[in-house]
Amino acid sequence: MSCSKIDYERERDRKVEEIEDILKNYLPRKEGMQKVIMEAMEYSLMAGGKRLRPMLMQETYRLFGGESGIIEPFMAAIEMIHTYSLVHDDLPAMDNDEYRRGRKTTHVVYGEDMGILAGDALLNFAFETASLAFEQYPDKALLAGRALRVLAGKAGIYGMIGGQVVDVKETGHAVSREVLDFIYELKTGALIESSMMIGAILAGASDEDVKKVEKIASNIGFAFQVQDDILDVTSTSEVLGKPVHSDEKNEKSTYVTLVGLAEAGRLVESASMEAVGLLGELPGENGYLAWLIEKLIHREK
Ligand code: GRG
16 A cells, blocks of 8 residues: 555654654663763753654564564664764764754753763663663574674774764865765764664564665665755755865865765765665565655755
8 A cells, every 4th residue: 555745754753752752761760869860861862853763773673574572672772872972972072062953962951071971871771771672582582682783883983983983083184085985884874774784683684684774774874974964065055066165164074075066966866766776675565664765865954
């Protein structure tokens, strides 16, 4: 049965609500002398956002026929890891941002010390949460172990942290396309890859299909980040078709500065088409997932 755009939008809103309920369910109780850290965790985690990663995880799980609640602690964990990365990225030592998701950043509200600790706490609590899967679903311990390894690996030095390290090191001067691809693949792509791979792994997908899912997610991550570059510029510049020069004070290469807006748009389109094409090779009903990928990639904010 085919669904209209409006139906998918309603479905997305319902799924976001469902994800937020899951997140609330796994947050720690605000108690004890350290209560302020639980408050800061809740402040940053429940600040809105697209909930893209847990949604991609759950949809991939369903695509491969997954039906149990084992996915839920992992959905909460990936959003905690994503949120920790944003909290730390906003700190004065990194991007020094005052606003995120339409409200004051965590360190602005709770102080820099608590901002650092809230990020650390979310990262640790993510693994504490994901590990609940072993107790709750002992018959699926092997799958949970594989999923946990992907979660840790893709968030770590060969994944998101690795990408952020190179990004920080390379800020202040122009970089080659090769370096930019490395940064995008690790900093943005890795968590999206882990989201979808974990969905597939927990549903018992074959190694070959998990690899295919990784490739789909890598294309989504790339297109998502290049679209982010495009949106950064289109909100402030009308320059079309030619390379846009980086901000001189804090020079940062992006796909738009490297190849121009028009070519960046074409690359987003081809990565998105590759993702949707590969998705079509997988089993299962993928109408909503294909719509979601298109929607994310062509988002306007
Ligand atoms: C500090 C270890 C560490 C890593 C930081 C994620 C990140 C790495 C930095 C954030 C800055 C940035 C532009 C990252 C690229 C990925 C990206 C577009 C993140 C924003 O994700 P969305 O749009 O955010 O899914 P919401 O708020 O919707 O959840």
